[in-house]
Amino acid sequence: xxxxxxxxxxxxxxxxxxxxxxxxxxxxxxxxxxxxxxxxxxxxxxxxxxxxxxxxxxxxxxxxxxxxxxxxxxxxxxxxxxxxxxxxxxxxxxxxxxxxxxxxxxxxxxxxxxxxxxxxxxxxxxxxxxxxxxxxxxxx
Numbered sequence: 001x002x003x004x005x006x007x008x009x010x011x012x013x014x015x016x017x018x019x020x021x022x023x024x025x026x027x028x029x030x031x032x033x034x035x036x037x038x039x040x041x042x043x044x045x046x047x048x049x050x051x052x053x054x055x056x057x058x059x060x061x062x063x064x065x066x067x068x069x070x071x072x073x074x075x076x077x078x079x080x081x082x083x084x085x086x087x088x089x090x091x092x093x094x095x096x097x098x099x100x101x102x103x104x105x106x107x108x109x110x111x112x113x114x115x116x117x118x119x120x121x122x123x124x125x126x127x128x129x130x131x132x133x134x135x136x137x138x139x140x
Contacts, residue, residue, distance in 0.1 A: 008023060008024070008025050009021050009022070009023055010022045010024065012029075012053055012056075012057065013049050013050075013053050015042075015045065015046060015049060016034070016036070016038075016042070017033065017034055017036065017038045017042050017043075017046050018031050018032060018033050018034055018046045018049070018050075019031075019032045019034065020032075020049065020050055020053050022053075022057050022059070026061065026138075026139075027059050027060035027061060028059050028060070028061040028062070028063060028138065029050070029053060029054055029057055029059040029061075029062050029063075030062070030063040030064070030065060031046070031050045031062075031063070031064045031065065032065040032068075033046075033064070033065060033066055033067075033068050033069040034068060035068040035070070037070070037071075038071050040071075040073065040074045040077050042071075043071055043073070043077065044077070044080065047081060047085045048084075048085070050062075050064075050085075051085050051088040051089065051092075052088075054088065054089055054092040054094065055088060055091065055092050057092075058092050058093050059092065059093075059094060060093070060094070060095050060096070061094065061095065061096050061097070061098070061138045062089060062094050062096075062097045062098070063097075063098045063099075063100060063134060063138070064097075064098075064099050064100070065100045065131075066099055066100060066101050066102075067100060067101065067102045082119045082120055083120075086119060086120045086121050087120060089121065089123070090120070090121065090122045090123070094122075094123050095123050096115070096123055096124055096125075096126070096137070096138050097121070097123055097124070097125040097126075098125070098126050098127075098128055098134040098137065098138055099125065099126070099127045099128065100128050100129075100130075100131055100134050101127055101128065101129065102129055103129045104129075105127065105129060107127050108127045108128055108129040109126055109127065109128055109129075109133055109137065110128065110129040110130065110133060111129070113126075113127055114126075115127075115137065
């Protein structure tokens with residue numbers, strides 16, 4: 001018999017740069033970046049994994065915990081994400097997307113930023129300095 005904690009949070013994917021956990025009770029899929037270096041190809045592989053798991057679990061909400069994220073994108077990576085990944089999140093039925101970026105990051109809700117639809121997304125994205133505020137927004 002699974003414990004309550006296991007039932008509430010289940011690891012569903014992992015690679016050297018990230019862990020993906022599913023929060024079934026909250027219909028949320030979360031990618032947690034791990035510390036360490038990566039290439040643009042590693043970044044893309046990780047987002048492909050997250051998109052595939054999103055298609056499998058069809059979460060209402062997605063979170064990327066980017067507090068440990070240190071990679072600088074090369075040319076064309078943001079465009080690749082808009083073209084290849086965001087449409088998959090749309091298809092999975094995502095209703096809200098949150099980035100957890102920590103204190104001092106510009107544009108967070110805590111510093112006055114507002115969630116909004118970005119690029120080809122059919123859902124709003126919010127940038128947050130605290131996990132609590134991100135959860136409040138997702139649940140609201």
